[in-house]
Amino acid sequence: MDIQIVDWLSLVFRWAHIVAGIGWIGASFYFMALDFSLRQREGLPPGVKGEDWSVHGGGFYHIQKYTVAPEKMPEDLRWFQWESYATWLTGFALMSVVYYWQADIYLIDRSVLALSTPQAVAASLAVLITSWLVYDMLCKSPLKENQIAMFAVLFVLIVGAAVGLGEVFSARAVFLHIGAMIGTIMTGNVFFVIIPNQKIVVADLKQGKIPNPEFGKIAKLRSTHNNYLTLPVLFLMISNHYPMTFGHPMNWIVIALILPIGAIVRHYFNAHDSGEHGMAIRWQWPTAAVLLLILMAFVAWRPTAQTSKTATPPQKEDPPDALTLQAFEIVKTRCAICHSSTPTDFVGVAPGGVEYDTIELMRQHAPQIRAQAILSNAMPPGNLTEITERERAVLDEWLDIELQNAP
Numbered sequence: 001m002d003i004q005i006v007d008w009l010s011l012v013f014r015w016a017h018i019v020a021g022i023g024w025i026g027a028s029f030y031f032m033a034l035d036f037s038l039r040q041r042e043g044l045p046p047g048v049k050g051e052d053w054s055v056h057g058g059g060f061y062h063i064q065k066y067t068v069a070p071e072k073m074p075e076d077l078r079w080f081q082w083e084s085y086a087t088w089l090t091g092f093a094l095m096s097v098v099y100y101w102q103a104d105i106y107l108i109d110r111s112v113l114a115l116s117t118p119q120a121v122a123a124s125l126a127v128l129i130t131s132w133l134v135y136d137m138l139c140k141s142p143l144k145e146n147q148i149a150m151f152a153v154l155f156v157l158i159v160g161a162a163v164g165l166g167e168v169f170s171a172r173a174v175f176l177h178i179g180a181m182i183g184t185i186m187t188g189n190v191f192f193v194i195i196p197n198q199k200i201v202v203a204d205l206k207q208g209k210i211p212n213p214e215f216g217k218i219a220k221l222r223s224t225h226n227n228y229l230t231l232p233v234l235f236l237m238i239s240n241h242y243p244m245t246f247g248h249p250m251n252w253i254v255i256a257l258i259l260p261i262g263a264i265v266r267h268y269f270n271a272h273d274s275g276e277h278g279m280a281i282r283w284q285w286p287t288a289a290v291l292l293l294i295l296m297a298f299v300a301w302r303p304t305a306q307t308s309k310t311a312t313p314p315q316k317e318d319p320p321d322a323l324t325l326q327a328f329e330i331v332k333t334r335c336a337i338c339h340s341s342t343p344t345d346f347v348g349v350a351p352g353g354v355e356y357d358t359i360e361l362m363r364q365h366a367p368q369i370r371a372q373a374i375l376s377n378a379m380p381p382g383n384l385t386e387i388t389e390r391e392r393a394v395l396d397e398w399l400d401i402e403l404q405n406a407p
């Protein structure tokens with residue numbers, strides 16, 4: 001029963017999180033595109049930076065942007081903030097259900113650091129809060145005058161955080177936390193800076209005062225950061241279903257590559273929307289593709305994949321059958337407490353429908369065993385069943401033969 005509640009909560013929060021995220025990112029993409037598409041012409045009203053014509057849904061839209069504010073407060077003003085807050089709130093709810101409620105499985109890895117659940121949750125919350133405080137401080141420091149330097153410092157801090165968190169949480173949780181950190185910064189920008197600044201401007205207008213353009217400028221800086229961070233965050237949020245990424249022994253390099261890849265692709269859209277031509281919009285996709293290929297090559301190279309060569313697997317000369325039996329023994333003790341038609345512990349039904357009750361079933365799932373337990377240490381989660389390196393080596397040995405003989 002318990003497992004069903006967890007699963008339902010996780011499904012519903014995930015659903016809501018995706019819906020809210022689409023709303024937020026969709027609005028953000030739209031307004032960024034709009035900003036870049038603004039064109040100037042003679043005869044625009046005073047205070048208007050530019051205008052844009054677009055066509056959608058059977059009609060034409062004519063939009064003008066006042067960079068600071070119009071002279072008079074419009075009567076009906078639409079705000080865009082709840083998309084962002086809802087994305088953060090549903091994301092935090094989802095994270096609580098998956099990573100806090102089931103901390104033993106997802107958040108804690110005892111072979112990394114033997115935290116208790118309260119310790120791990122406290123560490124996780126501290127990471128989110130600290131990342132906002134540090135980022136906010138940077139934005140108020142002299143760095144704010146230099147976009148490139150600011151992005152460089154952010155990059156180093158994010159990759160450094162990935163290295164540091166690797167000493168605290170499970171590999172999977174590291175990726176999720178880097179994503180959640182960036183997501184928190186992005187929502188923090190909306191909640192603590194962009195909207196409050198906008199409210200000051202509106203209040204000034206209502207009092208008939210001329211608003212200070214500085215508020216709009218600060219908001220724009222934060223909004224630009226959000227723009228470039230969007231694509232990397234999305235990658236980090238979905239990658240925790242792909243052990244080849246987070247499960248790499250140097251997974252921080254994956255993050256170091258994803259940050260520029262996402263930002264470069266985003267830059268293409270920004271440049272394109274600004275009406276740039278030629279090389280200005282031709283370098284981004286090829287560069288991103290080359291970086292992605294480098295990432296794939298890096299992931300294929302695994303310093304620890306050689307465990308089977310270094311550890312001497314016992315009974316090397318045995319016929320595959322004995323090895324299979326040995327592998328099955330390991331899978332039965334280390335995996336089948338969860339992955340079975342009658343799971344004994346932790347889970348109500350076999351996760352992902354993966355059951356290892358018989359040798360046949362084990363054979364069927366052989367490639368996934370390699371992905372989850374050899375190429376990465378994603379399984380057993382948090383190494384709850386304490387599989388040993390030697391046992392992994394035996395499984396690897398068996399997989400070598402098994403997958404070669406596979407039809």
Ligand code: HEC
Pocket residue numbers: 105241331334335336337338339346347351352353354365368369372373379380381384385387
């Ligand atoms: C403590 C319980 C537990 C143990 C022990 C365990 N797993 Fe898992 N396994 C899970 C959970 C939970 C998931 C779902 C993870 C997710 O949501 O991606 C999972 C997912 C998987 C999947 C992916 C299923 C899919 O959806 O594609 C494979 C394959 C897998 N485990 C193999 C193994 C192997 C091999 C072992 C032993 C070395 C093992 N597991 C040990 C709990 C366990």
